[in-house]
Every structure is written in structure tokens, then in C-alpha cells.
Amino acid sequence: MRVGAVSAVGPVLEIVAETVAPTAACTGCGAVSGRVHSRYVRQLSDTASSGREVLIRLRVRRLFCDDSACVKITFAEQLPELAGRYARRTTILQQVLSAVALAWVAALERA
Ligand SMILES: [Zn+2]
Numbered sequence: 001m002r003v004g005a006v007s008a009v010g011p012v013l014e015i016v017a018e019t020v021a022p023t024a025a026c027t028g029c030g031a032v033s034g035r036v037h038s039r040y041v042r043q044l045s046d047t048a049s050s051g052r053e054v055l056i057r058l059r060v061r062r063l064f065c066d067d068s069a070c071v072k073i074t075f076a077e078q079l080p081e082l083a084g085r086y087a088r089r090t091t092i093l094q095q096v097l098s099a100v101a102l103a104w105v106a107a108l109e110r111a
Contacts, residue, residue, distance in 0.1 A: 018059035026065040028072035035064040
């Protein structure tokens with residue numbers, strides 16, 4: 001997960017993030033593909049421990065399945081931790097927030 005822009009819009013902390021894995025497994029047949037069809041944005045929100053609402057705009061890819069026997073022509077990249085609604089929100093939030101923290105630490109070290 002790579003974090004792009006982080007901005008505070010009123011009481012909301014807005015974070016743009018995207019996945020960085022070069023390939024993903026087809027949700028129909030499991031074949032691995034790196035051929036990107038398109039990208040779209042999933043919005044996730046949660047309330048951080050600080051009480052500030054966090055809005056994550058996560059860019060997710062849709063990929064082609066190259067297996068001609070597969071029923072799927074394209075498939076949306078799945079994140080393994082997307083199992084449940086609650087798990088999805090908290091796990092991604094934690095990943096994004098730790099990526100933000102690492103980026104801030106790196107920026108502080110450069111300063
Ligand atoms: Zn497939």
C-alpha cells in the first residue's frame with residue numbers, strides 16, 4: 001500500500017492510497033495477472049483513535065484474466081483483508097495510518 005496525498009479537510013483527514021503489488025490473482029480461477037484493465041476508487045471511512053474522521057480514497061485496479069477457460073474476462077483486485085466489513089475498515093485504516101506515519105518519520109529525518 002502506498003500513500004499519496006494526505007490532507008485535512010475541516011474535521012476530516014483525507015488520505016489517498018493505492019495498492020502497489022505488481023500482480024493479483026483472478027477471483028474466478030486464481031491465475032495471476034498483471035495486465036491492468038482499469039482503475040477505480042473505493043472510499044473507506046473510519047474514525048481514528050484521535051476522534052478525527054478518516055476518509056481513505058483507495059485506488060484499486062481491475063485486471064484482465066489471461067486464462068481463456070476462465071469465466072471472468074476482468075476481475076477487481078482483492079485485498080486479502082477485505083473479508084468482513086469491520087475487518088476491511090480497520091485493517092486498511094491501520095495499514096494506511098502506519099504508511100502515513102512512516103512517511104512522516106522519513107520526512108522528519110530528511111528535515
Ligand atoms: Zn480467471
